[in-house]
Amino acid sequence: MLDYDEELKKFKPSLDVENVEDAIKNQDLTDIVDLLRELERNQRNSSKTKKES
Amino acid sequence: MIFGQDIAERLSRSYYNQGLDMAQIRDLTGAVDKLRISLQFNKNNIQARNLLGLVYYEMGEAVSALSEWVISANLRPAGNDAANYIQNLRSDPKHLEQLNQTIRQYNEALRSCREGNDDIAAVELRKIVSRNPKLVNAYLLLALIEIKDGKYSHARRMLKRVLRIDRLNPSALRYLKEIDEAAGTTTTVDIRTRDRRRSRKKNEGADEDLQQNAATKQMAFRERPAYLTLVNVLFGVLIGIAGAAFVVGPAIRKSYSESANSRITEYTTTIAAQQSKINDLQQQVDASTSSVSTAKDQVADLQSTEQSYDNLLQAYVDYQKGDYESAGDAFAKVDNSLLSTEASEIYDSIKSDLQSQAYSSYVTQGQTAFYQENWADAVSYFEKALALTDSSSDTDNYEVMNLLAQAYANNGDTDKAIAEYQAIIDANPDTRRAEYAEYAITNLGGTYTTSGSGTSQSGTAADTAGTADTADTAGTANTAGTADTAGTAAGTAGTTATAGTQNSGYIDADGDGIPDDTGTAGTAGTDIAGAGTAGGYNGAAG
Secondary structure, three states, rough: OHHHHHHHHHOOOOHHHHHHHHHHHHOOOOOOHHHHHHHHHHHHHEEEHHHHO | OHHHHHHHHHHHHHHHHHHHHHOOOOOOHHHHHHHHHHHHHHHHHHHHHHHHHHHHHHHHOHHHHHHHHHHHHHHHHOOHHHHHHHHHHHHHHHEEEEEEEHHHHHHHHHHHOOOOOHHHHHHHHHHHHHHHHOOOHHHHHHHHHHHOOHHHHHHHEEHHHHHHHHOOOOHHHHHHHHHHHHHOOOOOEEEOOOOOOOOOOOOOOOHHHHHHHHEEEEEEEOOOHHHHHHHHHHHHHHHHHHHHHHHHHHHHHHHHHHHHHHHOOOOOOOHHHHHHHHHHHHHHHHHHHHHHHHHHHHHHHHHHHHOOOOOOHHHHHHHOOOOOOHHHEEEEEEHHHHOOOOHHHHHHHHHHHHHHHHHHHHHHHHHHHHHHHOOOHHHHHHHHHHHOHHHHHHHHHHHHHHHHHHHHHOOOOHHHHHHHHHHHHOOOOOOHHHHHHHHHHHHHHOEEEOOOOOOOOEOOHHHHHOHHHHHOOOHHHOOOHHHHHHHHHHHHHHHHHHHHHHHHHOOOOOOOOOEEEEEEHHHHHHHHHHHOOOOOHHHHHH
């Protein structure tokens, strides 16, 4: 049996023109490559810190 | 790092391909999921982002589509189809504004639902789907409201429309299942894909494939309620009847046609036989009519023959009695051609004597009637007398003919008088008798014909008065001008002049029928001049 309220929660407002600029600016464009690069950078920083210490 | 980047791009392309396959079979929700994953592996996968925008646009989310294409165009400004998509949308600002309006209304309707105003939301959503018929979320939300209100039929219709756009939309399928369970019906979803060829182009031209293949793939949903079975049975029965009519009909028509032809032939033969009988009977009738006519003719001939015999006997009896007049009457009615040889001999034996006797009697009786001015009897006797003679003896009958002509004129029968005078002219051409007859015809106002010259003359009023005698053909008779003068004076006397003719018009002492050229005739000339009708002629006699 459908739960109307639960189903209603699944509906999200659609993007309209007034909000498109903000949506574009705020859209998270991070991909796996960005994450990998970030991980690599963090690893390099941590290893450099260890050598200095 | 390069190795990890390469793996990410390869995974991105793999998910893009899966998303493209799903988009081509209109599994738009599945395509959105795969394309989002693709972009998470590689945000620079321009084809995946452009395709994601197309899928959003196909689901009625025009602004979301525009957002993806704007990002795509920023990530790769050159050689990017996203610029074309954006340009297409901006080229029709009214349409874009209408789509955006429906999206705003949808957001308002969603807020109304969350605030418990389902009725208002349902009314608004119905308007939205009529203006933006691809907005999948609006159909789904409207279907959810109608399911809640127990309007399963309407909800099912909305969900079918969703599945026409996004055929494997999980929410729509789930709602349909709920409706079937609640309503106790079965909604069959038939998916007919005409073209299952799947293009596996991985990057270039992926969005064109979506558009092309999307148009060739269709979905159909059929409900099969119980009454459809009855309809199918009736349809089958109708087809059976039609088939039977198609097969049996020609044979029946042929049978009818043969029967009709046979009857027509029979009737035609009967009519021909009847016509033949009619013709035979008509011939018999004609023959009978002819026989009757012949019989009538024979009877008439026999009657005529009998009459001729009777007349002959009567003539003979009257002849023996000395009653020549009656004998002549009876004899004139005898047709000699109808008599037998013996009867003809009797006819011939009494003919000449009887004719002579009867002729004399008729002439005597006629002259008596004439001098008594009994013109009708005179005419009758003279006609009978002349009937006993033949035309060849007209010369000898001049006196009778002349008296008959005068009797006609005096009896008022001018035409017969003229005809009789003409007969005198014909029988006595170029004689004084003819000249007199010509003059008499002229005086009667008639026309005569002379056999010698072939010319004709007509009388005039002036001639009657005797003043134009110089114009007459008998010009020689006008030499006695004084007599003309007398004639002129007598011309005014009119009827008195007619009385003058009683004196025979001339003196014929020797009885040759020609006026005498003697001096004593002058007295008679005076009398005739008094008649005025023969003034010139009388002058000559004088």
